[in-house]
Amino acid sequence: MVDKVRIATTSLAGCFGCHMSFLDIDEKLLDLIELVEFDRTPITDIKTCGPCDVGLIEGGVCNSHNVHVLKEFRENCKTLVAVGACAFNGGIPALRNHYELKDCLEESYINGIGIENPQIPNDPEVPLLLDKVHPVHEVVSIDYFLPGCPPSAEAIWTFLNELLSGQEIVLPYTALHYD
Amino acid sequence: MAQQIITIDAQEVPFQEGQTIMDAAMSAGVYIPHLCHNPEFKPQGSCRLCTVEVNGKRMAACTTKAIPGQEIQNNISALQENRRALIQMLFVEGNHICPGCPKTGNCQLQAVAYYVGMLSSHYQHFYPYRELDASHPNYVVDFNRCILCELCVRASRDVDGKNIFGISGRGIKSHLVINSTSGKLGDTDFNVDDRAALVCPVGAILRKRLRYTTPIGERLYDQQPINVVGDSTQPHAGAKKQW
Numbered sequence: 434m435v436d437k438v439r440i441a442t443t444s445l446a447g448c449f450g451c452h453m454s455f456l457d458i459d460e461k462l463l464d465l466i467e468l469v470e471f472d473r474t475p476i477t478d479i480k481t482c483g484p485c486d487v488g489l490i491e492g493g494v495c496n497s498h499n500v501h502v503l504k505e506f507r508e509n510c511k512t513l514v515a516v517g518a519c520a521f522n523g524g525i526p527a528l529r530n531h532y533e534l535k536d537c538l539e540e541s542y543i544n545g546i547g548i549e550n551p552q553i554p555n556d557p558e559v560p561l562l563l564d565k566v567h568p569v570h571e572v573v574s575i576d577y578f579l580p581g582c583p584p585s586a587e588a589i590w591t592f593l594n595e596l597l598s599g600q601e602i603v604l605p606y607t608a609l610h611y612d
Numbered sequence: 613m614a615q616q617i618i619t620i621d622a623q624e625v626p627f628q629e630g631q632t633i634m635d636a637a638m639s640a641g642v643y644i645p646h647l648c649h650n651p652e653f654k655p656q657g658s659c660r661l662c663t664v665e666v667n668g669k670r671m672a673a674c675t676t677k678a679i680p681g682q683e684i685q686n687n688i689s690a691l692q693e694n695r696r697a698l699i700q701m702l703f704v705e706g707n708h709i710c711p712g713c714p715k716t717g718n719c720q721l722q723a724v725a726y727y728v729g730m731l732s733s734h735y736q737h738f739y740p741y742r743e744l745d746a747s748h749p750n751y752v753v754d755f756n757r758c759i760l761c762e763l764c765v766r767a768s769r770d771v772d773g774k775n776i777f778g779i780s781g782r783g784i785k786s787h788l789v790i791n792s793t794s795g796k797l798g799d800t801d802f803n804v805d806d807r808a809a810l811v812c813p814v815g816a817i818l819r820k821r822l823r824y825t826t827p828i829g830e831r832l833y834d835q836q837p838i839n840v841v842g843d844s845t846q847p848h849a850g851a852k853k854q855w
Contacts, residue, residue, distance in 0.1 A: 522704075523737065524711060527737075529711070530739035568732075606726070610834070611716070611725070
């Protein structure tokens with residue numbers, strides 16, 4: 434029996450929209466599971482990434498935990514893929530980059546509308562926010578990018594098929610978009 | 613005057629005396645990527661995307677006159693790679709968050725990026741802080757997305773005769789400014805019928821309240837690439853129809 438390809442996925446500073454789009458390949462998941470085995474992913478709920486062939490990263494990097502997870506993926510995955518608009522350039526979370534982090538926190542937790550018991554969270558369990566949100570390529574080297582908000586199920590399926598079969602990755606025009 | 617001939621990627625392209633390489637290419641339906649060029653206005657050659665190799669020398673197609681016998685290379689990998697790098701630099705210099713932009717799908721920056729195969733922004737992002745000007749009743753100017761093509765500057769100055777827009781500063785500090793005492797669009801005589809209101813190739817000058825009239829997926833560049841459907845000529849950011 435041929436060893437299955439091991440895939441890990443994670444969502445950093447993303448909305449899980451890319452993962453939802455991944456699940457939108459629907460019954461093709463059954464075809465996929467014939468070829469791959471999932472390591473760390475929200476689907477398996479495995480908490481740390483072991484040695485893998487492919488890592489799919491959704492979201493940009495906004496806090497210390499994101500940096501940790503991204504580096505863990507880079508160390509363990511032979512091929513690392515940035516999936517979606519936030520991994521690509523920070524996306525919507527990067528809109529906060531125009532403001533001071535302190536101002537963002539105060540707006541959210543001190544001065545915002547309807548806040549009771551105003552205080553900025555400082556529990557040690559809560560990862561510290563980075564000063565700015567970064568795209569993943571600013572933190573580790575990335576092998577492939579699959580843009581889109583989210584990339585369509587068709588784009589993800591085509592991409593994975595071509596990657597797994599060792600072909601050059603060529604997406605149809607309608608599958609490549611930034612929005 | 614008899615038609616004369618240049619070749620672009622080995623294809624014979626006729627031209628009239630006085631035409632630029634870009635004019636000749638556009639008349640013949642040969643696509644040379646460009647952002648600051650619009651045939652209605654005097655070419656200025658600032659975006660450099662239309663750089664082609666003319667008998668081995670790199671020149672901007674929009675400002676170089678066609679001369680008989682020119683052998684021009686356009687769609688070659690070395691030039692496409694340079695174009696991709698230029699587009700990536702435009703992406704990191706401004707704040708181009710496509711999922712949050714009403715112009716998405718009708719945006720020429722995005723369309724050229726698709727055409728040159730940009731899959732990542734590659735460079736480190738600047739994330740500059742730029743104000744938004746919503747002072748005008750019908751238009752909003754989002755400086756975050758300005759690529760300094762100067763089409764609005766030329767349209768306002770040369771067609772509308774109003775001189776509402778200008779570029780101030782030098783080098784990386786160059787930025788779009790508005791010609792009023794307050795610096796706000798609302799304090800100018802800019803109006804919806806101005807030519808300058810319709811020429812922005814990106815989502816920097818936007819008509820209010822009409823931004824999502826055409827669903828994403830049905831916009832100009834959603835199904836077909838820019839070398840097939842041509843430049844964005846939508847009357848407003850979210851429109852399907854062309855003016």
